[in-house]
Amino acid sequence: MTNPNSLRTEPSSLRETALAFRALHVPGRPLVLPNVWDAVSARIVEEAGAGAVATTSAGLAWGLGAADGDRLDRDGALGAVGRIAAVVRVPVSADIESGYAQDTPGVADTIRAVLAAGAVGVNIEDALYDDADGGAPLRPIAEQAERIAAARAAADAAGVPLYVNARIDTHLRGAGKIEETLERAAAFLAAGADGVFVPGAVDPVTVKTLVGGIEGPLNVLVGPGAPSVAELAALGVARISAGSSIAQAAHAMVRRAARELLDAGTYDSLTDGLDYAELNTLMGRSG
Numbered sequence: 001m002t003n004p005n006s007l008r009t010e011p012s013s014l015r016e017t018a019l020a021f022r023a024l025h026v027p028g029r030p031l032v033l034p035n036v037w038d039a040v041s042a043r044i045v046e047e048a049g050a051g052a053v054a055t056t057s058a059g060l061a062w063g064l065g066a067a068d069g070d071r072l073d074r075d076g077a078l079g080a081v082g083r084i085a086a087v088v089r090v091p092v093s094a095d096i097e098s099g100y101a102q103d104t105p106g107v108a109d110t111i112r113a114v115l116a117a118g119a120v121g122v123n124i125e126d127a128l129y130d131d132a133d134g135g136a137p138l139r140p141i142a143e144q145a146e147r148i149a150a151a152r153a154a155a156d157a158a159g160v161p162l163y164v165n166a167r168i169d170t171h172l173r174g175a176g177k178i179e180e181t182l183e184r185a186a187a188f189l190a191a192g193a194d195g196v197f198v199p200g201a202v203d204p205v206t207v208k209t210l211v212g213g214i215e216g217p218l219n220v221l222v223g224p225g226a227p228s229v230a231e232l233a234a235l236g237v238a239r240i241s242a243g244s245s246i247a248q249a250a251h252a253m254v255r256r257a258a259r260e261l262l263d264a265g266t267y268d269s270l271t272d273g274l275d276y277a278e279l280n281t282l283m284g285r286s287g
Contacts, residue, residue: 018120018161021091024051025163025195025217027236032229033093034242037063040279041246042084042092043286053088054121055081057095059247068244069136070129074100078113085118087286093121093163098129098139104150111154111162120160123197124151125167126184138169141184145191152192165219165239166193171200178206182213189216195239202226204235211236 024031031051036042037059045053058068060080066072081094094114099107107124114122126144127136139147148166155162166188170177185196196214199221201207207227211218217238222229223245232240257269 014115014118014120014160017091018163021052021093021120022161022163022194024091025238027211027217027238028233030229030233030237031239033240034246035059035095035244036084037247038080039083039087039286040283041250042088043282044274046088046090047282050090052091052093052121053084054093054123054241055084055095056242056244056247057097057123058244060095062247062251068097069127070097070100072097072100074110074113078110078117081114081119082117087283091121092119093123093165094119095123098125098127099147099151104146107147107150108154111151112158115155115158115160115162121163121165122151123165123167124148124193125169126188127169136169138173141187144184145187148188148191148193163195164193165195165197167197167199169199171198171206173200178209178213181210185210185214185216189214195219197221197239197241199243204231207232207235207237 033052033054034045034048034050035056036045036053037056042053060077061068061072064072064076064080066076077096077100078094081092085092094117096110096114100110101107111122124147126139128139129136148164151164166185168181168184170181170184181198188196193216195217197219198210201210202220202222204227207220218236219239219241220232220237221241221243223242229240253269260266260269
């Protein structure tokens with residue numbers, strides 16, 4: 001197995017890793033990604049048997065002391081991605097939110113930084129965030145297509161077949177968005193995206209319609225109440241992501257344990273924690 005540290009310095013090795021990551025996206029045999037947010041969560045997921053690791057922008061931002069939604073700076077985000085890539089041997093995909101940049105040259109700079117960090121895939125979303133909480137508006141199709149094209153061109157210039165996953169947020173804003181989703185998907189694939197990520201679409205009828213209407217691998221977001229991996233595979237899904245849900249569950253456990261310790265003075269919440277020696281050994285074998 002190639003040393004992951006060499007992946008950040010040898011373009012040929014990074015190219016091979018990128019090709020291997022692409023090959024994992026098979027409709028009907030989906031790549032399943034329990035998303036990670038730091039080095040230890042990445043190692044745990046890798047050790048569990050994941051064929052790749054992918055970051056959650058929310059979990060990563062929270063761990064670095066920022067809110068999700070384009071509030072984290074590029075250097076902070078990609079520094080974390082680099083630390084993750086340094087400790088795993090499987091391909092890494094980075095959620096770069098909307099690109100950590102205001103314009104297309106900035107998106108290209110972000111992609112070069114992604115490759116330098118050792119990642120071979122990215123998620124780029126079409127939401128436009130500002131300082132207000134709540135649902136962000138969608139970036140105009142033509143503008144988002146230009147940003148995806150800039151990402152594609154930067155990766156191609158580096159000689160790395162980076163997997164560009166175009167996230168489309170139409171279904172996070174309510175029902176009746178199939179036509180708009182398909183229109184955006186077609187434009188983003190034409191601009192150079194390799195796959196399409198539609199969070200918020202999990203009901204079988206919608207998923208089947210998206211699989212049939214999108215000329216590329218479909219990625220869906222899962223959590224409690226969503227169809228099983230087997231059911232989504234049968235619908236033709238090529239990639240399944242947990243998003244921020246694992247990080248949220250981990251942080252919920254922190255709150256439960258803290259409240260129990262502070263309020264009741266007991267420690268039952270800690271009973272099922274991972275063994276110290278196991279974790280220490282796991283991280284000692286990283287990289």
